[in-house]
Each structure stands twice: as C-alpha cells, then as structure tokens.
Amino acid sequence: xxxxxxxxxxxxxxxxxxxxxxxxxxxxxxxxxxxxxxxxxxxxxxxxxxxxxxxxxxxxxxxxxxxxxxxxxxxxxxxxxxxxxxxxxxxxxxxxxxxxxxxxxxxxxxxxxxxxxxxxxxxxxxxxxxxxxxxxxxxxxxxxxxxxxxxxxxxxxxxxxxxxxxxxxxxxxxxxxxxxxxxxxxxxxxxxxxxxxxxxxxxxxxxxxxxxxxxxxxxxxxxxxxxxxxxxxxxxxxxxxxxxxxxxxxxxxxxxxxxxxxxxxxxxxxxxxxxxxxxxxxxxxxxxxxxxxxxxxxxxxxxxxxxxxxxxxxxxxxxxxxxxxxxxxxxxxxxxxxxxxxxxxxxxxxxxxxxxxxxxxxxxxxxxxxxxxxxxxxxxxxxxxxxxxxxxxxxxxxxxxxxxxxxxxxxxxxxxxxxxxxxxxxxxxxxxxxxxxxxxxxxxxxxxxxxxxxxxxxxxxxxxxxxxxxxxxxxxxxxxxxxxxxxxxxxxxxxxxxxxxxxxxxxxxxxx
Numbered sequence: 001x002x003x004x005x006x007x008x009x010x011x012x013x014x015x016x017x018x019x020x021x022x023x024x025x026x027x028x029x030x031x032x033x034x035x036x037x038x039x040x041x042x043x044x045x046x047x048x049x050x051x052x053x054x055x056x057x058x059x060x061x062x063x064x065x066x067x068x069x070x071x072x073x074x075x076x077x078x079x080x081x082x083x084x085x086x087x088x089x090x091x092x093x094x095x096x097x098x099x100x101x102x103x104x105x106x107x108x109x110x111x112x113x114x115x116x117x118x119x120x121x122x123x124x125x126x127x128x129x130x131x132x133x134x135x136x137x138x139x140x141x142x143x144x145x146x147x148x149x150x151x152x153x154x155x156x157x158x159x160x161x162x163x164x165x166x167x168x169x170x171x172x173x174x175x176x177x178x179x180x181x182x183x184x185x186x187x188x189x190x191x192x193x194x195x196x197x198x199x200x201x202x203x204x205x206x207x208x209x210x211x212x213x214x215x216x217x218x219x220x221x222x223x224x225x226x227x228x229x230x231x232x233x234x235x236x237x238x239x240x241x242x243x244x245x246x247x248x249x250x251x252x253x254x255x256x257x258x259x260x261x262x263x264x265x266x267x268x269x270x271x272x273x274x275x276x277x278x279x280x281x282x283x284x285x286x287x288x289x290x291x292x293x294x295x296x297x298x299x300x301x302x303x304x305x306x307x308x309x310x311x312x313x314x315x316x317x318x319x320x321x322x323x324x325x326x327x328x329x330x331x332x333x334x335x336x337x338x339x340x341x342x343x344x345x346x347x348x349x350x351x352x353x354x355x356x357x358x359x360x361x362x363x364x365x366x367x368x369x370x371x372x373x374x375x376x377x378x379x380x381x382x383x384x385x386x387x388x389x390x391x392x393x394x395x396x397x398x399x400x401x402x403x404x405x406x407x408x409x410x411x412x413x414x415x416x417x418x419x420x421x422x423x424x425x426x427x428x429x430x431x432x433x434x435x436x437x438x439x440x441x442x443x444x445x446x447x448x449x450x451x452x453x454x455x456x457x458x459x460x461x462x463x464x465x466x467x468x469x470x471x472x473x474x475x476x477x478x479x480x481x482x483x484x485x486x487x488x489x490x491x492x493x494x495x496x497x498x499x500x501x502x503x504x505x506x507x508x509x510x511x512x
Contacts, residue, residue, distance in 0.1 A: 026379070027132070027133075027134070027233045027378050027379060027380070028233065028314050028315060028316050028352065028355075028377075028378055029233050029234045029235070029236075029311060029314060029315040029316070030129075030233075030234070030235045030236065030315070030316045030317075030318070030374060030377075030378060031217075031236045031238070031302065031306070031315060031316070031317045031318070032235075032236070032237045032238070032318045032320070032374070033237075033238045033240070033299055033302065033317070033318070033319050033320075034094075034237070034238070034239055034240070034319075034320045034321050034322060035210070035239075035240040035241070035242060035243060035244075035295045035321055036087060036141060036239070036240065036241050036242070036243070036244035036321065036322055036323075037243055037244040037245070037321065037322070037323060037324065037325045037335060037336065038243055038292065038295065038321035038324070038325070038346070038347060039060075039321070039324030039325045039327075039342050039343075039345065039346070039347075040078075040080070040321075040324065040345040040346055040347050041057060041059055041060050041272070041324075041341075041342060041345070042059070042060045042062050042064075042243075042288075042289065042292045042325075043059055043060075043062070043064055043067055043068075043071070043347060044059055044060075044061075044062050044063060044064040044065075044067070044068055045059070045064070045067065045068040045071045045072070045076075046058075046059035047059045048068065050072070050360075051071070051076070051360060054078055054360040054362075055078050056460075056461065056464040057272075057341075057464050057465070058271060058272075060269075060271070060272075060289065060292075061264070061268065061269060061271065061289075062289045062292050062293060063257075063260055063293045063296070064292065064293065064296040065296065065300075066296045066297065066299055066300030066303065067296050067299065067300075067319065067349070070299075070303065070317075070319065070349060070351060071349055071358075072358060073351050073353070073358055074317075074349045074350055074351040074356075074358055075349070075350045075351075075352075075356050075357070075358060075359060075361060075397050076348075076349050076350075076358075076359070076360045076361070077347075077348040077349070077350075077360075077361055077362075077363050077365055078360055078361070078362050079345065079362045079363065079364050079365075079437075080320070080345065080346050080347070080348035080363070080364075080365045081344055081345065081346070081364060081365065081366050081367070081408040081410075081435055082321075082322060082323040082324065082343075082344055082345075082346045082367055083099070083366050083367050083368070083408060083409050083410060083411050084099075084100050084106075084367070084410075084411040084412065084413065085322075085323035085324065085336045085337055085338065085343045085344055086107075086108050086322075086323060086336055086337050087108055087141075087143050087186070087244075087322050087323070088105045088107065088108045088109040088116060088143050088144055089103075089105050089106060089107070089108070089411075089413070090322035090323055090367050091105070091118075091142070091143060091144045091239075091322060092104060092105030092118055092144055093366075093367035093368045093370075093371075093390070094125070094322070094367060094370050094371065095118065095122070095124040095125055095126070095144065095176070095371065096118075096119070096122045096123070096124055096125075096368075096371065096387070096388070097125070097368045097369075097370075097371035097372050097384070097385070097387070097388035097389060097390040098122070098368055098387060098388065098389045098390075099368055099389055099409070099411070099493045099495070100411060100413065101493070101494070101495060101496060102387070102389060102493070103118065103119065103122060104116070104117055104118055104119035104122065105117065105118055105144060106413045106427040107413055107414075107415065107424070107427055108143070109143055109144060109145060109146055109147070109166075109168070109185070109186075110146075110147065110164040110165060110166045111146070111147040111148075111158065111163075111164045111165035111166075112164040112422065112423055112424055113146065113164075113415070113423070113424045114146050114423055114424070114425070115416070115424050115425055115426055115427055116146065116424075116427070117144070117145055117146030118144040118145060118174070118176075120173075120174060122176075122387070123385040123387060124176040124177065124371075125235075125371040125374065125375065126138070126175075126176045126177040126178050126235065126237075127176050127177040128177075128375060128380065128383050128384070128385065129177065129235040129375075129380075130177030130178075130179070131177070131383070132380055132383055133232055133233070134232055134233050134234060134235045135179060135180070135228040135229045135232040135233070135234045135235070136177050136178045136179055136180070136234070136235045136236075137178060137179070137180035137181075137182075137220050137227075137228065137234065137235070137236045137237070138175070138178040138180070138181055138182070138183050138237050138239070139182045139183065139213050139216050139217055139220070139236070139237065139238045139239070140182075140183060140184075140209070140213045140237075140238055140239035140240055140241065141183070141184065141185075141186055141187075141239045141240070141241050142168075142170055142183050142184065142185055142186075142239065143166075143168075143185055143186040145168045145170055145174060145185060146168070147159070147164075147165040147166065147167065147168040147185060148168075150169055150171060151169060152169060152171075152196070152200035152201075152202075153202060159185070160187075166185065166186050166187075167184060167185040167186055167187045168184075168185030168186075169184075169185070169196050169200070170183060170185070170196070171200070172200075179198070179228075180198055180220060180227050180228060181196070181197060181198040182195050182196075182197050182198070182203075182213075182216050183195060183196060183239075184196060186241075187241075188241065188244065188245065188246060190208060190209050190241060190242055190246070190251070190252050190253070190291075191206065191207065191208050191209075191251055191252070192204070192205070192206055193205050193207075193209040193212065193241070208242075208253070208254055208294065209240065209241050209242065210240045210241075210242055210294055210295050210298040211254075211294075211298055213238055213239075213240055213298070214238075214298035214299070214301045214302055217236060217238050217302050217305075218301065218302060218305040220234075220236060221236075221302075221305050221306060221309055221311065222305070222309065238302070240295055240298070242291040242294065242295060243288050243291035243292050243295060243325070245335065247284050247287035247288045247290075247291055248283075248284050248287055249287065250287075252287055252291065253287050253290040253291045253294055254290065254294045257290035257291070257293040257294045257297075258286060258287060258290040260289075260290065260293060261285075261286040261289050261290055262286055264286070266282050266283065266285065269285050269286065269289065270282060270285050270327065270328055272329050272342070272465055273465050273467065274329045274330055274465040274466060274467055275327075275328045275329050276328050276329075276330075276331040277328070279328045279331065279333075281327070281328055281333065282328050284327075285327055285328070288325065288327060299319060303317065312353065313353050313354065315352075316350065316351070316352045316356075316374075316377055316378070317350070317351045317352075318348070318349065318350050318351075318374070319347055319348075319349045320346060320347055320348045320349070320370070321346045321347050322346070323336045323337075323343060323344075323346060324336065324341075324342050324343045324344065324345060324346060325342060325343070326338065326340055326342045326343055327342065329342045329465075330342075330466070337412060338412075338442075339410045339431075339433050339435070339440050339441075339442040339456060340466060341440070341460070341464075341465075341466060344410065344435065344440075348365055348370075350377070350397060352377065352397075355398070356377075356397050356398065357399065361396065362437065363393060363396050363404060363405075364404070364405045364406070364407065364408045364435065364436075364437070365393060365405075365408075366390060366405065366408045366409065367390070368388070368389050368390030369390035369391050369392075369393055369405075370390065371384075371388060371390060372384045372388050372390050372391060372392035373390075373391075373392050373393045373394050373397075374394075375392065375394075376392035376393070376394025376395070377394045377397060377398075381394070389492070389493050391405070393405075406436065406437075406485070407434050407435060407436045407485045407486070407489065408434070408435045409432065409433070409434060409435075409486070409489050409490070409493075409495075410431070410432065410433030410434060410435060410440075410441075410442055411429075411431075411432060411433075411495075412429075412430050412431035412432075412442075412444075413427045413428065413429055413430060414427065414428045414430040414447070415427065415428065416428040428447055429445075429495070429496040429497055429502070430444060430445065430447070431443060431444040431445070432486065432490065432495070432497050432502075433456070433486070434482050434485055434486040434489065436482070436485065437461075438459060438460060438461050439457065439458065439459060439460060439478065439482060440456070440457070440458045440460055440466065441455070441456070441457050441458075441479070441482045441483075441486070442455065442456040442457075443455050443503065443506075445502065445503065450500075450502055450503075451503075452503065452506075455469075455472055456469055457469060457470040457471075457472055457475060457478070457479065457482075458470065480506075483506055483507045483508065484508055486507060487507045487508050487509050490507070490509070491509060
C-alpha cells in the first residue's frame with residue numbers, strides 16, 4: 001500500500017499523476033450522509049418484502065422512495081446503536097472512534113460547557129483519510145466545538161448573541177484534515193441556514209438546508225471551481241440538520257412534503273403502541289415525517305449525481321444518523337438521550353457496488369465502531385489510530401469473519417460541577433446501560449448519593465415496543481448477567497463508572 005504522505009516527493013509530473021490515479025483506484029471514495037435525529041423506524045422499506053421479516057416492529061408510515069431503492073442495493077444494519085444518543089457526543093465518537101470520555105465531548109457543546117469540545121490532539125477519521133492521500137470535505141452541521149468569541153468577521157465576538165451560545169465557527173486549525181469546508185456549529189433555522197466556507201467567509205442562505213447542502217455536495221462531486229483534487233479519492237461527509245427540531249410548521253420543512261401527511265389522522269401516523277397521542281407534540285409528527293421525506297429526496301439527488309458522473313461504482317455510500325427521535329413514544333418529551341429504541345437505534349446503510357453484497361444484518365454496531373469500520377472498508381485497517389476504542393467490523397460487511405459484538409453500551413451524561421461564572425467544569429455520568437440482542441438495561445443514579453435512582457429493563461424480543469419495564473428483583477439472573485457484561489465494557493473504555501467503581505455492589509468491576 002502506498003503511503004502518500006511519505007512518497008509525495010515522488011509524485012511529480014505525469015508519473016505523479018499516474019501514481020495518484022492508481023491510488024484512487026485502489027482506495028474507494030466515501031460519502032457519509034447523516035441527517036440529525038433520524039430514527040431507524042422512519043424508513044419505509046422496513047415494511048417491504050425482504051426487510052419486514054428481519055425486524056419485529058412496523059415502520060413509520062413515511063415516504064422514503066430513494067432510501068427504499070438504496071437499501072435494496074446495500075448492506076443494511078437493523079440494530080446499529082447510538083451509544084450516547086445526543087448530537088455532539090455522537091459526533092465525537094464518529095470522528096474519533098472513542099467514547100465520550102475519550103473524545104472530549106461528553107455533553108452537547110455550548111458556550112457554558114468548556115468541558116465538552118472535540119480534543120485538538122485527537123486523531124479523527126478525516127485526519128487518517130487526509131494523511132492517506134484523500135481529499136476530505138465536510139458540509140453541514142458539525143456541533144463538536146466549544147463556542148468561543150472567534151467570529152472571523154467580528155474579532156473577539158461570538159457568532160451569535162444568544163446565551164448560552166450554541167453555534168460556532170471552526171477555524172482551519174480545528175478542521176482535522178478537511179481541506180474543503182462548508183459548515184457551521186449548530187443553528188436550527190432550517191430555511192435560513194448559514195455556513196462558513198473554507199476561507200472563513202459566512203454565507204447566508206434562504207433555502208431549506210438539506211436542499212442547499214445537497215447542491216453543495218453535488219458541486220463538490222462535479223468539482224466545480226476545482227474545489228477538490230480529481231486525482232485523489234475523496235471522503236465527503238454531509239451532515240444535514242433536519243429532521244432535527246424545530247418541526248412544527250412549513251418553515252421547518254418543504255410544503256410539498258408536508259402535504260403528504262397533513263390530512264392523515266394522528267393515530268395513523270404515530271402507529272407505535274407505546275405512543276401517547278394526547279401529547280401536544282403529536283401533531284408535530286406531520287412535520288417530522290415531512291422532513292424525513294425531504295431528506296430522502298436530497299439524498300436521492302446526491303446518488304443520481306454520483307451515478308451521472310460515473311463515480312458510483314468505486315464509491316462507498318453510507319446513510320446514517322447521530323441518534324433517533326422518540327416522537328411521543330414512552331410519553332417522554334425528550335426526543336433523544338434515552339435507551340428507548342426510538343432514540344438508540346439508528347439507520348446504518350452501506351452500499352459498495354460489486355464489493356459488498358446487499359443484505360440485512362443485526363450487527364450491534366456502536367458509534368465508536370463506525371470510524372475504524374469505514375477505514376477497514378477502504379483497506380486502511382493498518383492506519384486505525386491506537387487511540388480508537390471502537391472496533392473494525394468491516395469483515396462483517398465483506399463476510400470475511402465471524403467476530404461480532406455481543407453488546408453495546410448506553411451512556412447518559414449530565415452537567416457536573418460549575419464554577420463561579422456558571423461554566424460547567426465537569427460532567428456527571430448519570431446513567432449507564434447495555435443493549436444486547438435480547439435485552440435493554442439502563443441504570444440511573446442520584447447525583448448526590450450515587451445510588452440507584454431508576455432502572456429500565458426490557459425484553460426487546462417479546463416486548464419490542466418496550467411497554468413492560470421488568471422488575472429487576474424478579475429478573476435478578478438476567479439483571480446480574482447484564483451487569484457482568486456491562487462491567488467488561490466499562491472497564492475496556494475506562495469509563496467513569498469503572499474508575500469510581502459506581503454501584504460496585506451490583507456491577508462486578510474486578511476481574512481475575
């Protein structure tokens with residue numbers, strides 16, 4: 001395998017172009033599209049032949065024609081897990097392959113939380129791709145930085161006036177190998193988004209953000225204005241904000257998509273038996289599903305452009321999300337940050353024509369596994385940083401091995417200590433849990449006593465909608481076995497619960 005960074009001095013003139021061209025053929029392009037808050041159940045194909053017998057739930061009544069076609073050409077995971085189902089923590093895990101305590105992002109990033117920001121010394125997936133000779137591009141929402149007063153057009157000022165500040169400008173030294181940049185921190189005005197480009201210029205857009213981001217992705221693929229090196233393979237991430245909230249008017253989605261749902265009774269839209277139709281939020285489901293359909297269309301446009309440009313055969317395309325959305329299930333107002341399947345279970349669909357066989361697989365892929373697995377899919381296994389805590393499961397996609405995870409962690413963190421200015425200086429590990437093929441367990445502790453405050457235990461096979469919270473005293477054998485499995489995983493990542501031996505009377509941290 002050629003080491004581009006070490007051999008760049010050899011790549012000059014026509015010989016250099018030939019070498020780069022050969023490198024491009026050896027290593028596939030990668031497009032990773034991940035809208036925010038897109039739950040796995042909001043994919044229409046789960047109700048179709050070849051898919052519905054692989055899951056024990058009914059899909060939401062959504063229109064996702066492009067994703068339906070894409071799934072038939074892809075390796076589809078039914079059980080991918082967002083271990084800490086919040087925007088920033090997931091992005092930290094996705095980028096670094098480390099769990100939140102290692103990535104530097106245990107909490108959603110805002111200006112009150114200096115404790116939560118992507119580590120500058122972390123080696124990210126884009127760092128690895130860039131050092132391996134890839135052209136790297138990021139388009140859309142990042143939400144992985146602690147906002148500081150670094151507005152490139154207003155020195156010494158934040159990029160917005162709200163308190164706390166959520167949005168952020170990412171300067172070149174924090175872009176981790178991305179040479180093409182068109183991004184922002186977080187800003188939830190879907191039809192008036194803004195972005196900072198590679199040179200730090202701010203662009204105010206009056207267009208639905210997924211449409212604009214698809215346009216920019218297509219421009220990148222076409223290499224308009226020579227924004228990428230055609231001789232290099234590329235790694236392109238497209239981070240769409242919808243279907244993230246707000247989703248309560250046609251200012252948040254496209255009217256043409258809303259019209260598909262506006263007259264459907266709520267009990268025919270929110271069909272999960274664990275839903276509370278009396279919640280005020282129930283009517284928002286029409287706008288949420290409209291955003292799903294809009295994202296589907298824009299994803300389809302990217303796929304069409306890729307095919308028209310003749311790039312589809314040597315490009316791995318992945319569709320995923322950072323976490324799900326409860327949307328009135330379990331009667332909770334919190335759309336995420338919970339172990340409920342609507343929050344925890346995310347789409348993960350991989351297409352690589354001629355190399356990966358289309359099928360459905362129950363792989364319990366965790367968020368930190370995504371980085372090493374993508375590198376493995378590209379033949380860059382030997383470039384996976386030692387800091388990575390996730391595991392490379394590319395062999396599962398290529399059907400070249402049988403080693404699989406037996407469980408995935410659930411992590412919930414909250415604000416910890418604050419200083420005199422009200423800034424969060426630590427985080428509190430409020431809950432830990434585990435997801436296996438059959439069970440979901442979450443244990444919540446009191447911030448002061450560190451004792452159990454609440455437990456959730458579900459049999460996901462007999463109770464797929466998690467309607468019956470099992471009594472751990474009656475299911476103590478199951479509970480004890482899950483705690484043993486969880487202890488192993490917490491020790492592996494040196495989690496705060498392991499370091500502080502939280503609930504050591506129940507979770508056996510000491511191993512022979």
